[in-house]
Amino acid sequence: NAGVMQNPRHLVRRRGQEARLRCSPMKGHSHVYWYRQLPEEGLKFMVYLQKENIIDESGMPKERFSAEFPKEGPSILRIQQVVRGDSAAYFCASSPRDRAINNSPLHFGNGTRLTVT
Amino acid sequence: EDKVVQSPLSLVVHEGDTVTLNCSYEVTNFRSLLWYKQEKKAPTFLFMLTSSGIEKKSGRLSSILDKKELFSILNITATQTGDSAVYLCAARGSNYQLIWGAGTKLIIKP
Numbered sequence: 001n002a003g004v005m006q007n008p009r010h011l012v013r014r015r016g017q018e019a020r021l022r023c024s025p026m027k028g029h030s031h032v033y034w035y036r037q038l039p040e041e042g043l044k045f046m047v048y049l050q051k052e053n054i055i056d057e058s059g060m061p062k063e064r065f066s067a068e069f070p071k072e073g074p075s076i077l078r079i080q081q082v083v084r085g086d087s088a089a090y091f092c093a094s095s096p097r098d099r100a101i102n103n104s105p106l107h108f109g110n111g112t113r114l115t116v117t
Numbered sequence: 118e119d120k121v122v123q124s125p126l127s128l129v130v131h132e133g134d135t136v137t138l139n140c141s142y143e144v145t146n147f148r149s150l151l152w153y154k155q156e157k158k159a160p161t162f163l164f165m166l167t168s169s170g171i172e173k174k175s176g177r178l179s180s181i182l183d184k185k186e187l188f189s190i191l192n193i194t195a196t197q198t199g200d201s202a203v204y205l206c207a208a209r210g211s212n213y214q215l216i217w218g219a220g221t222k223l224i225i226k227p
Contacts, residue, residue: 004159042121042205042217043160056214091159105151105165106215110158 004029004094005074006109013116019079019086021112025094031055032075033106034067037089046090049075082116089113119144121208123218131226134196138221140206141188150182150189151215153205160205163191193223201225 005024013019025032031050035043045059049069060067064082069075079086090113093106124139142150149167153160164173166182166189173180177196182189193200203222207215 040219040222042219043207043215044217045214048214105162107162108153108159 004092004107004109006090006092006112008112009110011112011114013082013114015083015116016081019082019114019116021077021079021090021092021114022074023077023092023094023109024074025092026107029094029096029107031095032069033093033095034060034075034077035091035093037091037111043091046077079114082114084116087114087116119208119210119216121206121216121218123204123206123221125221126219127222127224129224129226130196132196132198134225135192135194136196136223138191138193138204138206138223139188140190140208140218142206142208142216143187144208144210144216146211147184147187147208148211149209151207151209152180152189152191153207155203155205155220156201163204196225198225198227 004026007022033048034046036046037043047060047067048056051069052071064080066078089111091111092109095106121142130136149165151165152163154163164180169182169184177194180191201224203220205220206218209215
């Protein structure tokens with residue numbers, strides 16, 4: 001399956017722990033986007049990355065949240081010292097290159113559902 | 118501020134009915150509007166619309182864009198229980214970001 005792969009599918013963390021969410025883009029895609037979705041709400045943009053570079057992190061909280069997309073391996077969304085309000089579905093999407101140029105649709109992974117207890 | 122508004126927020130119909138979902142947008146330097154279907158997992162791409170008045174069709178689903186009135190509709194004819202899902206609309210402006218609506222939750226009763 002050459003689709004966007006996210007893991008884990010479900011993640012349970014206690015308050016104060018760290019959560020690490022992984023995303024492997026589609027084959028040939030070099031750009032990754034992370035979105036958060038709360039119940040009954042749409043997708044909220046968090047961060048846009050290409051390999052070894054954060055393009056835009058304007059949607060990501062300044063504290064406790066970080067993202068990376070190394071030269072080798074998946075993109076990681078890291079949430080430190082999780083709180084109950086971080087409980088949500090986190091979706092990753094990828095595209096082949098700068099969508100502002102090719103205007104192509106995003107392809108999404110199945111998401112990671114984070115529950116903070 | 119850019120925004121996308123979908124209506125209705127939820128809709129319950131019987132199998133065989135036809136439904137129309139609405140999406141209005143206000144996006145700076147609008148480029149395209151996209152429809153996705155989301156069941157319990159990944160949003161799956163349905164349509165991308167860039168020009169007014171040109172209907173896109175895929176089986177029982179069709180969509181059209183009105184760039185003058187700033188809205189799009191998604192039609193589903195002869196609905197089936199498998200059409201039950203949340204339908205998401207997103208608009209793209211001049212940058213790479215998509216502005217998402219909250220979705221319409223569609224329930225098809227047998």
